[in-house]
Amino acid sequence: MHVCSLFPHMSELFARPDRPPIPPQIRVRIVTTALPSSVITPLCSPLHAHFLTIRLSRSYRKNKPSDLTTDEIVSSVAALFPRLHVLVIGPGLSRDTLMLDCAKGVIGKAREQDMPIVIDADGLFLIQSHPEVIRNYRKAVLTPNVVEFKRLCEHILPQNTQNSKFKSEDIATRLSQALGGVTIVQKGHEDLIANDEQVFVCDADGGLKRVGGQGDILSGAIATFLAWGKAYEENVWKHDFNIRSADIPILASYAGCSLLRETARSAYARHGRAVLTSDMIGEIGAAFTRVFGDVVDACIYCVGFRGWSVTHLDSLACYLGALANKL
Numbered sequence: 001m002h003v004c005s006l007f008p009h010m011s012e013l014f015a016r017p018d019r020p021p022i023p024p025q026i027r028v029r030i031v032t033t034a035l036p037s038s039v040i041t042p043l044c045s046p047l048h049a050h051f052l053t054i055r056l057s058r059s060y061r062k063n064k065p066s067d068l069t070t071d072e073i074v075s076s077v078a079a080l081f082p083r084l085h086v087l088v089i090g091p092g093l094s095r096d097t098l099m100l101d102c103a104k105g106v107i108g109k110a111r112e113q114d115m116p117i118v119i120d121a122d123g124l125f126l127i128q129s130h131p132e133v134i135r136n137y138r139k140a141v142l143t144p145n146v147v148e149f150k151r152l153c154e155h156i157l158p159q160n161t162q163n164s165k166f167k168s169e170d171i172a173t174r175l176s177q178a179l180g181g182v183t184i185v186q187k188g189h190e191d192l193i194a195n196d197e198q199v200f201v202c203d204a205d206g207g208l209k210r211v212g213g214q215g216d217i218l219s220g221a222i223a224t225f226l227a228w229g230k231a232y233e234e235n236v237w238k239h240d241f242n243i244r245s246a247d248i249p250i251l252a253s254y255a256g257c258s259l260l261r262e263t264a265r266s267a268y269a270r271h272g273r274a275v276l277t278s279d280m281i282g283e284i285g286a287a288f289t290r291v292f293g294d295v296v297d298a299c300i301y302c303v304g305f306r307g308w309s310v311t312h313l314d315s316l317a318c319y320l321g322a323l324a325n326k327l
Helices: 010-014 037-047 070-078 097-112 122-129 146-156 168-178 214-233 245-274 277-281 284-301 310-326
Strands: 002-006 027-033 049-054 086-089 117-119 140-142 183-186 191-194 199-202
Touching (some): 070 097, 140 245, 146 183, 168 183, 214 277, 245 284
Parallel strands (some): 002 086, 027 049
Antiparallel strands (some): 191 199
16 A cells, blocks of 8 residues: 655654554655655665655755755655555654645645545644545545534534533534535544534444554554555455445545554553553554454445444444455
């Protein structure tokens, strides 16, 4: 799977000891500011990454105009799209003005290519300020935590919608409706996954400790299932499932949440309170098998998702597990 992520400075990528390593099965296109080639080369190998560096003038570092225009930077990133399956915006992005402008442009280019997009962290700050960037794009998934969800609601929904008389599920649905049907993953004690038609609740057991960087793994997990969904849409292998393309983002999100919760539970059982996000990486494979592997055959009975009740969600997530086993 090929994923693209934007970083304003290498310090955002390497300064955090809790940032999880990138598994060798994933090829990552990382967009960042320029570094000497002697530094870039050794970094590429352990990260399994391809770096697209953007050379900025000294004047930019003094908050003066850069030699490169935003359009030129966006075009450089968009040139990678033929090699990508999905775009992740937010982790490590920062609120740097240039990076936010570039992110807006890159999202626009991804929409033109009909590419699935996952938006988290500072990417959500961009959306709350400029909701038009993502509005009406049903292949987008937003993954806010409780605080980020509240901020999105404050900026996008009418004031009376945020009244406590509304259930969280209703507010998540209304937020999706206001954004034109994007999928909302409200992370919390229970993960609420909503679009403008339906709400799924993922309440599987997770770890007893939530650690920094765990949301990055969730973004990657959802992106993985979205990429497999894209392969399904493109008929990479022959199949007889009757699944609406519009349902793939919410199913991918539910599957990602299920996988992350089992991964976190397993990592906590092994490491206890000392668990780090990096400890979760080694648990993903076994967690996937436990969540999806034993019931993959049940997926042949999944013939549609519209109007299904919450009791069918295990089968729906199992369907995406079948996608994984087909590739």
